[in-house]
Structures are given as structure tokens and as C-alpha cells.
Amino acid sequence: MPDTSPASGPPATKEIITPWMIYLLYTKITLLGFGGTMFWLRRSMIEDRKWVTEAEFVEMFTVAQLVPGGANLYNLSLMLGHRFAGVRGAVAAGLGFISVPFFVMVTVALLYLEYGEQPLVNKALTGMFTVVVGLMIANAYSMAKAVPRRLRPWLFTLLTFTAIGAARWPLVSVMLLLAPFAVSVAWRDIAGERVAAAKAASATAGEAK
Amino acid sequence: MSQQDDMLTMFWQFTLILLLAVGGLTSAIPDIQRHVVEQNAWLTARQFGEVYALSQATPGPNVMVMTMLGAVLNGWTGAIVLTIAMFLPGTILTALMIHMNARNPDAMLALAVRRGLAPVVIGLMISTAWVMLSTLSNDWRGVTMSFATALLVLRTRLNPLWLVGLGAVAGMLEVI
Numbered sequence A: 001m002p003d004t005s006p007a008s009g010p011p012a013t014k015e016i017i018t019p020w021m022i023y024l025l026y027t028k029i030t031l032l033g034f035g036g037t038m039f040w041l042r043r044s045m046i047e048d049r050k051w052v053t054e055a056e057f058v059e060m061f062t063v064a065q066l067v068p069g070g071a072n073l074y075n076l077s078l079m080l081g082h083r084f085a086g087v088r089g090a091v092a093a094g095l096g097f098i099s100v101p102f103f104v105m106v107t108v109a110l111l112y113l114e115y116g117e118q119p120l121v122n123k124a125l126t127g128m129f130t131v132v133v134g135l136m137i138a139n140a141y142s143m144a145k146a147v148p149r150r151l152r153p154w155l156f157t158l159l160t161f162t163a164i165g166a167a168r169w170p171l172v173s174v175m176l177l178l179a180p181f182a183v184s185v186a187w188r189d190i191a192g193e194r195v196a197a198a199k200a201a202s203a204t205a206g207e208a209k
Numbered sequence B: 001m002s003q004q005d006d007m008l009t010m011f012w013q014f015t016l017i018l019l020l021a022v023g024g025l026t027s028a029i030p031d032i033q034r035h036v037v038e039q040n041a042w043l044t045a046r047q048f049g050e051v052y053a054l055s056q057a058t059p060g061p062n063v064m065v066m067t068m069l070g071a072v073l074n075g076w077t078g079a080i081v082l083t084i085a086m087f088l089p090g091t092i093l094t095a096l097m098i099h100m101n102a103r104n105p106d107a108m109l110a111l112a113v114r115r116g117l118a119p120v121v122i123g124l125m126i127s128t129a130w131v132m133l134s135t136l137s138n139d140w141r142g143v144t145m146s147f148a149t150a151l152l153v154l155r156t157r158l159n160p161l162w163l164v165g166l167g168a169v170a171g172m173l174e175v176i
Helices: A019-032 A037-048 A054-066 A072-115 A119-145 A151-166 A171-208 B004-020 B025-039 B045-057 B062-099 B107-135 B140-155 B160-172
Strands: none
Touching: A019 A037, A019 A072, A037 A054, A037 A072, A054 A072, A054 B107, A072 B045, A072 B062, A119 B045, A119 B107, A119 B140, A119 B160, A151 A171, A151 B025, A151 B107, A171 B004, A171 B025, A171 B107, B004 B025, B004 B062, B025 B045, B025 B062, B025 B107, B045 B062, B045 B107, B045 B160, B140 B160
């Protein structure tokens, strides 16, 4: 199969991108944080520096999301780094993503251990926590709105919530049981849809004759 | 918690959870909370929530909450262990993906995975909100504030981090 994906062409930019530039940019992106790492990643990579095209970025993100482990943006960073400057670029991107935030996080954690119980700090933390819970509710709500209004998707959502949220069963066992089931059901659906689509197409072709 | 065995168990446990939590770190939060709060009582539910909130307000990628959690549980060692648990699987698997030049993952399988797991991911997101909300269960003012925040976020385009800051001030003024 010929490879026609945009990622196979020459890089979007003629600029020579060094690992050091990658490291610095990632450090900046992760520390800006405000507004989300994804937002700044897109803005600096696509809009400001034009290191990648939008299409290439989306394509890499799709692959990055398929990688298990929970660190989608980090995976994407490794891929972008590799694209710009090979293995050294990937290492630079990974280090840029982690190194400085690591020390920031540990510092804040140590401050939390030292002062977290002080009344005023503790009240502030309670307020922050309350807001973060609100953000989680909003997030769950907007995602749930995207579930198709059919019985089966909702059944899987309900099953997952019952097992993990309500019954608090271990995620590992639940996922090992549920995920293959959910994927195989979807697989069968897609296969069925394709057969139906092919039949419809050949029927129209037959009529045309 | 400071024994080496505990750290090693925690490392494997969290690596496994993160590998199976489809949909990213937020999906893993209920099970990480279960492990830290309910099974081992290393932190109270409230402390766990505070650490999570604090990590979201701290500059750095969201997933670095694992680093902060590790540091709160066991200082520098904990931070290093949980940072590795967070990023090592991704590093290995992404390197493999790059190596295999996986640009066009099997379209049918990728589609089936996305479509099949989407409702599961949403179930996990609802679980995360539920578990965190139950931490506030007997605090009606907190619960009200949480829902008010959710409404505000859904209705406006305010940057959520301003709201977290606002929450801190409201907390200090004992509004919440």
C-alpha cells in the first residue's frame, strides 16, 4: 500500500531544529500550563513556529492516543521530537516534558506536607478541591453528552460506572473483562455496517445498469 | 509508608492501572484513589483530593500529578518511582510505535477500539467525578459549590484555572 500520509513527506519547515531547541520549547510549553498543555502545544508547534502542519499533528495525536499508559501528550511529544530531530529529538522532547515540572511538583508537594494543615492554607485547598470536583462533573457531563442515544453504548457506560465508581472494584480486573467485550461488539457492528454499505452500493450499481 | 517493598508494589500496581486505564490519566484516578485511600489508608480521601487539586493548579502537565502524589507519599523516592510508573510504559510503547513506523494503525481495529471503548471511558470519567464528589458528601456547601462550578464551566468560556484560584480565595474567606 503506498504511503500517502502527510508524515511521510518532508518536514513542514526548512528550519534546522536542534534537540536543545526542542528541550527548551517543551519546558516552556509545560510550564505555561495555564490553559492546558495541549493548547500551548498546538499553538507553538503549528501556529507560532510552523514546525508541523495541522494534519500531521492530528495524525500523530491519533497514534499517540492509541498507546496505553495514560500519558497521551507525552507520547505525542516523543513522536514530534523524533520527527524533528530523530532519537535525540525524542529524548529532548521527553526530558523537556518532565524535567523542570518534576522539580516544581516535588517542591509544591513538600510545601504541602509542611503547610497543608495550617488553617488558612487548608481552607484554600478545600476551596480549590471543591472547584476541581466541579470541573470533573462538567467534564463527565460534556463527555456523556457525546454518547450516542442508543441502548448499548449507555449500557457499557453504566456497567463501567457501576463497577468502578459505585462498587469500587479493581480497575485492572474490570478492564480485562470489559474492554475485549466492548471492542469485539464494536468490531461486529462495524463489520455489519460495511457489509450493509457494500450491499447497498452494489444494489445502486445494479439499478444504474 | 516507606518500606522498599511498598514502593515496589506501588510501582507495579500503578503501572498496571495506568496501562489499562483507557482514556488517559483521569480514567485511572478512581482506582489510584482506591489504592491510596481505601486499601492502604496512606492518605485520607480529603488529602487525596487536595493533592489532586493542587497538582492541577501547579504549572506542569496534568499527568505530573503522579509526581506530586509520589512526593507526598514518600518524598523524593516516591516522586521518582511514580514518575517512572507514569512515563516508562509510554516511552517504551511509543518508541516501538515510532520504530514500526505506525502511521496508519489497522483502520478497522483502531475504529473498533475507539468506538467500543468510548462509552467505557465515559463511564470512567463519571466514576472519577463521583468518587471525588463523595469525598464532599456530608458538606452540602461544598457539593453546591461543585455543581455551581460545573454549571459555570459548561455555560461560559472561562479558563478553569481562574476558577481554581477563585476557589482558593473563596475557601480562605470561608465562603466554601
